Amino acid sequence: MPLPLGFMIIGVQKGGTTALSHFLAQHPDIGMATTKEVHLFDAPDFDPAWSVAEINERYQPYFLGMEQRLILGEATPIYIAWQEIIPEIKRYNPQLKVIVLLRDPVERALSQYAMEFVRNNEARPLWLALLLEGARLLRDKSRAPLGARRCHSYRTRGEYVEQLEHLRRYFPDSQILVIDNSELIGQHDQTLVRVYDFLGVPVVDLPASERVFSGDYDRARYPMCRWLLGCWYRFANRRLKSLLSDMGYSPNWPWLR
Template sequence: MVAPPLVSFLIAGVQKGGTTALFDYLGDYGDLALPAEKELHFFDDDEGVDWSAPDYGRYHAVFPAPDERPRGEATPIYTYWPNSLERIAAYNPAIRLIVVMRDPVQRAWSHWRMEYARGVEPHPFAWCIREGRQRLFRTEPWGHHREFSYVERGFYGEQAERLLSLFPREQLLFLRSEDLRRQAGGTLDRVRHFLGLRPAAAPPARESHVGRAADYPSDLTPGDVAHLRRIYARDGERLADLTGIRFEA
């Protein structure tokens, strides 16, 4: 029996950074094999997969029938969640990873708005990015949380360093979400080149997962912005050194 082809690329990060828009754009092309739904959450599954002997059949089953097209998916927690990248490297050492990054302050704010609108987060933003960070040290795995990680998911320099320790640089593509939004055609050209695809006309511009309307109890204040800029300053320098991408200081 011939083994199914491996997944050859992932949109691996970051949450609230434009990954849905990129996944939707790529789905408009006909020369990529993508699952019907975004965010498969296979490599961050700590309970349903025996990682000493993983069964990749369940993962492969959600993709279209094998053909010549590159297979890929988008699960933005992979760059953040412990062991996900190591599991990906063990699965396919030659895999290509795309990381779409958004200004970490705006990312944190958008993340909080999403969780508040979903009814998951009852606390105001100012508390969440200050005292609320202590919640992550009462969870398992220690220091991580799927919903309340507003600040922690924005340490892109740390994530880039981890990626570069596991994969050759030529297998990594770091993008800014604002470039995808403002210059979609050029950014998609870069993605297609990175994936070894021929140039193609860009699909129509789109906005995906626009923030939900809700009666939010918080505004993003200058004090909140300054607080987060201080937190991210050193990590932002690390990101710039590793990738050349810099967000507002």
């Protein structure tokens, strides 16, 4: 079995990771975990003392029957959001290739809020949830399944520049691929070819573009919160564009111009 894993899709939540996982799973040389989000490294019982062999033993049930695939991977988008996970995946496989899908952080935050509200993990109105976010995260730093770090990190998860800066401290740019959700949607074939090339697998019949999963929320709602979030991210996005340029990208994404 070709363990350890050769790649991970590590973020971002609500950024299109389900769709990318679905498309990659159709490639004959790529083995995607049978559970889309394994949540191994962020599990409440994860032990940093686990050896690589012990981690592989926990991964093995998700890749049964994939022994002949050239490369195995999984997608757990919370990995990039929790800084303590990055050195652990580096220790697990220093040659790991990591894929990061980004999305307009304002839309990402609203989509997460809508998801948590529908799941009954959030009862407060959006404006109050955003106002309380810092206090919630400060008060609850646990890995609990319904803890604040997982469910109430609406604004924080959109601070991409800090996440990518931290990622680059452990992985060289040659092992990092950054994609925007708009590219996966609007340039489907070209984007998949980029991913195949990054993973070192041949280009085969490309899966057709389709809407794999999209949480529904009213994009006309919350005009004031939307404006305030836009103001919050404005300067961070400028830093993000500079960082991406330093990594060799020329992003022309609608939200990062």
